[in-house]
Every structure is written in C-alpha cells, then in structure tokens.
Amino acid sequence: MDKGKGKEFIIDLNDEDFDYQYDSIVKTESDEEAILVSDKIFNDLTVEDVWNMEFSLVEEAEEFYNLFAKVTGFSVRKDDVKRDKNQNIVSHKAQLNAMRGVGMGTSQIMDYMVQQSGGYNNVGFTKKDLYNHVDADRRVHLRDGDAEGALAYLCGKSEMDPSFYYKYNVNEDNHLANLFWANSTSKLDYGCFGDVLAFDTTYRTNAYKKPLMRVLALILGSWRLFLDAMNNKKPLSVITDGDKAMRKAIKRIFPDSCHRLCAWHIQRNAFTNVHVKDFTNHFSKCMFMEGTVEEFECAWNDMLEMFNLHGHKWVTDIYAKRSRWVEAYLRGHFFATMKNTQRCESMNAYLNRFLKTHLKLFEFVKHFDRALSRIRHNEAKAKFETHHSSAVLTTKLYALEKYAGIVFTRQSFLKFRDEMKNAELFFPVSTENHGGYRVHTLTKFRSPDKIWKVCYGNSDRSMKCTCMMFESVGFPCPHMIVVMKIEHLEEIPETCIMKR
Known part of the structure; x- marks a missing residue:
C-alpha cells in the first residue's frame, strides 16, 4: 500500500509480522482477540489512507480489505476488487465500505470522493451508484429479509431526497405489515393539485398478493400516514370504485370531502343486475343529465314506470346512493373532469409494464420507482413543450x-x-x-x-x-x-x- 496524505503509512503485505497477525485473526476463536490484534495495524488508519491505497496485485487488495473487514464488519468479494480504466488496482466498493468503517456518513463519503477526484466523472461511479450500494448496507432488523431490502432501498432514497417520506409497521411476528412512501415531488404535486383523489385497489400486484392502492400523483398505503405525509391537507373530492371499506374510511377520515362513485362501475352493474332491454341507456341518461335535481327525480320515476321496476332490489339500492353518482347532485363539486376511475385504470395498464405478480417486495418497490421516474420524465417533456412552443390557433377569436x-x-x-x-x-x-x-x-x-x-x-x-x-x-x-x-x-x- 502507498502513502496517505500528510504522513507515510505503509503496510507490506509480504511482511512476516503482518502475515502472522493476519493468520492470528483467521485462526483465533475469540472475535474480541481478533479485533485487538488487528487494531495494532489499523489504529492510525485515516480516511485519506483508505482513499489513496494502491496495490500491485488484485490479490493483495482483496487480502487487505478482507483483513480490514474483520475490524469494520463489511464484506468483500473478489469482484469488488479490479483494475480501473488506468490499470490501477482499486476497489471502489471496498473503499466505500472501508470509509464507512472509519465512521464516515454517506454524504461525507460522496463529498470527500468527489473532492479528491476532481468531480463525479473521475470518481469511477456516480452518486446514484453510491446510494444504491449504501442501500444494501442499511438494513432494518426484521426477520423478513425481502422487507429489509425494500426498507433499505427507501432509506437510501430518503438520504438523497430530504423530503422523502416513508413509514411502516410490523405485526406481532415482527414481519412487515404495511408500508407507505411518497417522494418530495409527489408531496409537492399533492400540495398544488391534491383537490381530487381517485382510488383503485388492485390485488395480486406482487408475490404476497398485497394490494397497491394508487392515488393520482402519489402512492397511498395508509390513510393516517397519507395525511401525515401531506401536511394534513384533505382533498375536496374522492372517486372510488364502490368498495365498502373505502367508503367507511372516507366518511371517517375525510368527512367534508365529496365522495363520488365511479360512473363506469355503476353502468356495468346496471347492465349486470337489470336484464331489461334498453334499461342501461335510459339509466345512463338519468345519470348524466344536465338538469336540476327535480328534473332528475322526474326522469327517474318515468324510467321506473316505463320498465316496471318499482321494488327491484338493485334499482332501489342504487337510488339510495344517488347523491354519490347522479350528475345533478354532484354538479358544483370539483372533480377535475373525472367521473370515473379511468385514469387509475390507465395507470394500471401503464404499471403492468413494470410490475409482475411474481415480484418480491424489494423488486416491487424498485420497479415501481422506475415506473414513476418514467412518468416524471413524460411530465417534464410536456412542460418543456408548453413553455418552448406555440399553440396552433384555429378559431376566429x-x-x-x-x-x-x-x-x-x-x-x-x-x-x-x-x-x-x-x-x-x-x-x-x-x-x-x-x-x-x-x-x-x-x-x-x-x-x-x-x-x-x-x-x-x-x-x-x-x-x-x-x-x-x-x-x-x-x-x-x-x-x-x-x-x-x-x-x-x-x-x-x-x-x-x-x-x-
């Protein structure tokens, strides 16, 4: 190994004393004794020493870092130690773990490596590479190793994004039960545009058959955590597919929000439950008519008379919910042109390109992150086109x-x-x-x-x-x-x- 800054710090891996001490560490039965022996070698090792190490052989680098790992607790594989583009024997992964071993945090490590190398391009790997690697080292002590990986990934995201929010809870067996996360952009979007929430609960989106609840522009896993993440801002309106548990939760958590049932689901149920010719067409006209509440009531009664549906169970039940699906009752409540959960359905179709049912939780979180990044890219492209191009004018006004x-x-x-x-x-x-x-x-x-x-x-x-x-x-x-x-x-x- 070569010099560190400010002083000479040289370890000869061929030195007999060094070999003896290394052998002692390998053969000793006491971990405490091994640490004491290795401390004799590494007591004065600094960050500069670790960063400036150079080796003549890959085997020497691997041997040194494995020895240092006995003290700091990280692991080194042979693939971690290789030649860089200048044919120097280096190991960025091993260097990273070694620097963490002497007490440096992630941000400190990145700043130091950039400073020493004269920019990201000279470090040998990007900031994203660094955080991706650190993710694997930041494990939460749960019995489910897959959950540990997912939480470590989110923890790494939170270090890159100061406003990143994620929380979880565990069950009595210390296994992950619920997980919620939202990045800073999602939180900012909700602060600006979070007037309408459209929900669609889809099962079998991962290997555990856990539901992913999609909210336009953000991810929702828990109502309480959602409000905590979004500074307790409540939406003006909510659209759902009619799930009973969802309806109860909305009534309890968002009592002042206007709850609308998805028009597409209502129409499908009308077709499924009432087997009368032309009923669905008349039903849809009543649903979307532009008139007043009184005009709707008249049209509804005329329809019942026409098809002799007085006393029909489904028709009676859906009429009792008319304030949540009839346009005449909902007029004046802001829904941003949405009458159904179609945007959620289109989001489902988009996410299906990234998410498969066999995915483990860690894979699921990463793939969802990729999908969200693609959406953000498309949004940025649309914003650029709006600001840097002119609309084509076609009217006389x-x-x-x-x-x-x-x-x-x-x-x-x-x-x-x-x-x-x-x-x-x-x-x-x-x-x-x-x-x-x-x-x-x-x-x-x-x-x-x-x-x-x-x-x-x-x-x-x-x-x-x-x-x-x-x-x-x-x-x-x-x-x-x-x-x-x-x-x-x-x-x-x-x-x-x-x-x-």
Whole structure:
C-alpha cells in the first residue's frame, strides 16, 4: 500500500509480522482477540489512507480489505476488487465500505470522493451508484429479509431526497405489515393539485398478493400516514370504485370531502343486475343529465314506470346512493373532469409494464420507482413543450385563443379550444343590468326550451354560470366564452383561471 496524505503509512503485505497477525485473526476463536490484534495495524488508519491505497496485485487488495473487514464488519468479494480504466488496482466498493468503517456518513463519503477526484466523472461511479450500494448496507432488523431490502432501498432514497417520506409497521411476528412512501415531488404535486383523489385497489400486484392502492400523483398505503405525509391537507373530492371499506374510511377520515362513485362501475352493474332491454341507456341518461335535481327525480320515476321496476332490489339500492353518482347532485363539486376511475385504470395498464405478480417486495418497490421516474420524465417533456412552443390557433377569436395558449398548459388549452368551438352553438336572448353586474341569458341552437344564465361582474370581470361547469371541472364553460365575446374581452378573466 502507498502513502496517505500528510504522513507515510505503509503496510507490506509480504511482511512476516503482518502475515502472522493476519493468520492470528483467521485462526483465533475469540472475535474480541481478533479485533485487538488487528487494531495494532489499523489504529492510525485515516480516511485519506483508505482513499489513496494502491496495490500491485488484485490479490493483495482483496487480502487487505478482507483483513480490514474483520475490524469494520463489511464484506468483500473478489469482484469488488479490479483494475480501473488506468490499470490501477482499486476497489471502489471496498473503499466505500472501508470509509464507512472509519465512521464516515454517506454524504461525507460522496463529498470527500468527489473532492479528491476532481468531480463525479473521475470518481469511477456516480452518486446514484453510491446510494444504491449504501442501500444494501442499511438494513432494518426484521426477520423478513425481502422487507429489509425494500426498507433499505427507501432509506437510501430518503438520504438523497430530504423530503422523502416513508413509514411502516410490523405485526406481532415482527414481519412487515404495511408500508407507505411518497417522494418530495409527489408531496409537492399533492400540495398544488391534491383537490381530487381517485382510488383503485388492485390485488395480486406482487408475490404476497398485497394490494397497491394508487392515488393520482402519489402512492397511498395508509390513510393516517397519507395525511401525515401531506401536511394534513384533505382533498375536496374522492372517486372510488364502490368498495365498502373505502367508503367507511372516507366518511371517517375525510368527512367534508365529496365522495363520488365511479360512473363506469355503476353502468356495468346496471347492465349486470337489470336484464331489461334498453334499461342501461335510459339509466345512463338519468345519470348524466344536465338538469336540476327535480328534473332528475322526474326522469327517474318515468324510467321506473316505463320498465316496471318499482321494488327491484338493485334499482332501489342504487337510488339510495344517488347523491354519490347522479350528475345533478354532484354538479358544483370539483372533480377535475373525472367521473370515473379511468385514469387509475390507465395507470394500471401503464404499471403492468413494470410490475409482475411474481415480484418480491424489494423488486416491487424498485420497479415501481422506475415506473414513476418514467412518468416524471413524460411530465417534464410536456412542460418543456408548453413553455418552448406555440399553440396552433384555429378559431376566429384570435386574441382570446392566443391568450389561452399562454396561460394554460397545452393539454388544458386543447380542452378550452374545444369549448370555444362548442360556444358557437349558443347565443344570447336577453341581458339584464343590476348595478354592479349583468345577467346574460343564453339558449342553444335547436334547443330553444333550454336556457343558461351567466352573471358577469363589471368591476372584476368575474363570471358564474348556472351550469356550474367551472366549479366542477376547473375551466370556463362555452356559456362563459359567449359572454366573453359579448363583453369584448381579449383575455380570459383571472377569476376564470384556476391557480393550479
């Protein structure tokens, strides 16, 4: 071995005394005695000594690090010791463990190695490599070795990400029972966009047949831990597939949140439980009708009379839950255009490319992390395209459309442009002035019996429409766009843009 900084520290692996001491360590029956013997050699060994070691033979490096491992407790395989690109005999893995053995933390090790090497490119491995390696060394003492690996991986993630959150609990047998984790980006996303949660519980996603509960933009394993991780912010609305345990939990944990049942599941159940021709079509019309609660009730009773379904058990049961699936009852509650858990289903399909039922927990966590990283990459790409490209303008309302292309994300802009085209079907029939505001009454081409009223504030240009689309989905309805034309607005009022 060659010198350390500031002084000479030389160990001759061919020295008879050194061989004798090494043999003593190998042959001794007492671990304490072995440590005492090796301390004679390594008592003055510093971080600089470890980092600057050079060997003439791979076998010498392997022998030295194995000897040092007797003191510090790490293990060395022959594959850990090899030549670098400059043909020097080095072992980054062995060096790393040795530096940990003299009391350095992960961040200290990385900083020191970068400093000594003049940058990451010269260290021989990246920061990610370092943390991946450290993960395997940070074990939680559970009997389930697979759980240990998963927890070590998450522990390593928390060292790279100061805001990374993970917690778990164990059962009476000291085995992992529940696990929850969320990275800083997921937490930040929820803080900005966590108004609606869509849940889909899917089983058989790993070898233990444990459910993975997916939440848009984050992972959820426990309600209480979820609130703890998200600074106790509760969502405005929740969409589920109708699971009874989920419904009870939402009522208890999120009592003020509006709970909606997935429209797709409701329609499927209608088809499965009521075997009457054309019933499903009429049922769907009642579900999505744009009218008032009173209009829904009338349409519902007409449907019961038409198909003679008074007293039908499923129809009676689903009617009792109408406040959670009928559009007339849910209008005005913000759901970000979602009426079902379809986004969860599409997420399932995406994750199936990464997750298989045979995966162990440690593999499962890593593969899920890969999938999440890919999603983040796609989000960054979409953000780049929004900020560094111009939207294609296709309507006659050039100024308004151009402004929408600036203030909205590209995906939201396309939705808004569709509503601009829908606005061509509506036209005003009257305007009433009420001091500080005006009320515009609109009707629709070929539907003269239907009217919508838009209240427009003169001072702040605020708008409120009786259709309540803005409150429900988050961007202006076609009736508001008609009023923007009437009022000669070239920019979308700030009150009509959600701060998200």
